[in-house]
Amino acid sequence: GIQVEQSPPDLILQEGANSTLRCNFSDSVNNLQWFHQNPWGQLINLFYIPSGTKQNGRLSATTVATERYSLLYISSSQTTDSGVYFCAVYSGGYQKVTFGTGTKLQVIP
Amino acid sequence: EAGVAQSPRYKIIEKRQSVAFWCNPISGHATLYWYQQILGQGPKLLIQFQNNGVVDDSQLPKDRFSAERLKGVDSTLKIQPAKLEDSAVYLCASSSPRGGKGNAEAFFGQGTRLTVV
Numbered sequence: 001g002i003q004v005e006q007s008p009p010d011l012i013l014q015e016g017a018n019s020t021l022r023c024n025f026s027d028s029v030n031n032l033q034w035f036h037q038n039p040w041g042q043l044i045n046l047f048y049i050p051s052g053t054k055q056n057g058r059l060s061a062t063t064v065a066t067e068r069y070s071l072l073y074i075s076s077s078q079t080t081d082s083g084v085y086f087c088a089v090y091s092g093g094y095q096k097v098t099f100g101t102g103t104k105l106q107v108i109p
Numbered sequence: 110e111a112g113v114a115q116s117p118r119y120k121i122i123e124k125r126q127s128v129a130f131w132c133n134p135i136s137g138h139a140t141l142y143w144y145q146q147i148l149g150q151g152p153k154l155l156i157q158f159q160n161n162g163v164v165d166d167s168q169l170p171k172d173r174f175s176a177e178r179l180k181g182v183d184s185t186l187k188i189q190p191a192k193l194e195d196s197a198v199y200l201c202a203s204s205s206p207r208g209g210k211g212n213a214e215a216f217f218g219q220g221t222r223l224t225v226v
Contacts, residue, residue: 031213041198043152043217086151088215094164095205095213097142099151 002027004100012106021072021103023087031090038083077107113218121224127189130221134203144200191225
C-alpha cells in the first residue's frame with residue numbers, strides 16, 4: 001500500500017517562530033488533507049488540497065502532486081498550535097484515506 | 110450542520126469481554142470509515158463502507174472485530190473478545206456526499222477511548 005512519511009517527527013518552537021512541516025508519499029494520490037490533532041484527541045481539518053497552495057490565516061499549505069509531497073507552513077506560532085499534525089492521502093477508486101506518521105509540535109511561551 | 114457523532118466517549122473493560130462502539134455520520138455522506146489510533150501513532154484504517162457495503166477491510170482483525178452499517182447510515186464496531194493490545198482510540202469519519210455534490214473531504218468524530226485491563 002501507499003506509504004506516507006512526515007518530517008520532522010518532533011518540533012519545539014518558541015512562540016512567534018515560523019515552521020515548515022513536510023509530508024512525502026510513495027505513489028500517486030487523488031487528494032491530500034492536513035489535520036491538527038489537539039490535546040483532547042480531536043482531529044481538526046486544516047486543508048483539503050490536491051495541488052497548489054491554500055492559505056487560512058497564519059497557516060498555509062502547498063501540495064506538489066507530481067513530486068509527491070506537501071508542505072504545511074505555520075507562521076507566528078502560538079501555544080494553541082501545539083499538538084500533532086497529520087497529513088492523510090486519498091487513493092484508489094473508493095478514496096481510501098491513509099495517514100502519515102505525524103509531527104508532534106510543542107510551542108513554548 | 111451536525112458533525113460525526115460517536116458514543117461512548119470512554120470505555121473501560123476487562124480482557125476477554127466484548128464492547129461495541131456507535132457512529133452516526135454526517136447526514137448524506139456515503140462513505141464511512143473506522144480507524145484505530147494507538148497512543149503515539151497515526152490512525153490506522155480498520156474498515157471502510159461505501160453506503161452499506163464494505164469496500165476495504167484488509168486491516169480488520171476479523172477473528173475478533175466486526176462492523177456493520179445499517180441502511181447505509183449509522184455504524185457499529187464490535188470487539189469480541191477484547192485483548193490488552195486493543196486499548197486505543199477508535200475514530201469514525203465520514204465523507205463523500207451522495208449524488209457527487211461536493212468533494213470527498215473526510216470529517217472525524219471525537220472518538221471513543223477504549224482501555225482494556
